[in-house]
Amino acid sequence: MKRLKIVNADQGVIHEYENTKRKLLICNANIYFNKQCQQKGFTPNYAKIRVPGNTPATISTTKKARQLRIKEELKFLHKKKQYLNEKLYQIRLKLANLWGNNWQYIQNTLDSKLHIIMQGKYQNLNLKIQKLAKE
Secondary structure, eight states: OOOOOOOSTTHHHHHHHHHHHHHHHHHHHHHHHHHHHHHHTOOOGGGOOOOSOOSHHHHHHHHHHHHHHHHHHHHHHHHHHHHHHHHHHHHHHHHHHHHTTHHHHHHHHHHHHHHHHHHHHHHHHHHHHHHHHHO
16 A cells, blocks of 8 residues: 655644554553453563562462552553543544545555554564463
C-alpha cells in the first residue's frame, strides 16, 4: 500500500490521532497479556516480588503480592484505556469536521498501518506467554 503523505496545517492533528490510536492499541495488548497471565497463573517479570524467608506464610504472602500487582496493573490499564478512548473520540470528531469525506480514507490508511504494527506486538506477547509457560 502506498504511504499517505499529507501536507497541510492540519497534519499535526492526524499525527495526534495516529499516536493516540497506537497508544490505545498497545494498552489493549497489555490488558490481553495481563489477563492471560492472570488466567493461566503465570507471573510476569514485572510482578515478581520476593519476600525473605521460606515459611508457608512467606510463600502465601509472595503469591498474594504477585496477584495483587497484576490486579493493580489491570486497573491502571483500564483507566488509561478509558482516557485514551475519550481523547481519540474528540480527535476523531475534529478530524471528521476538518476533512469531511476524505477522513474515511485517511482513517483506513492509518488503521491498516497500525494493524501491521500490532500484529508484531501480539506475536511478541504470545512468545512471552509461551516462555512463561515453560518456566
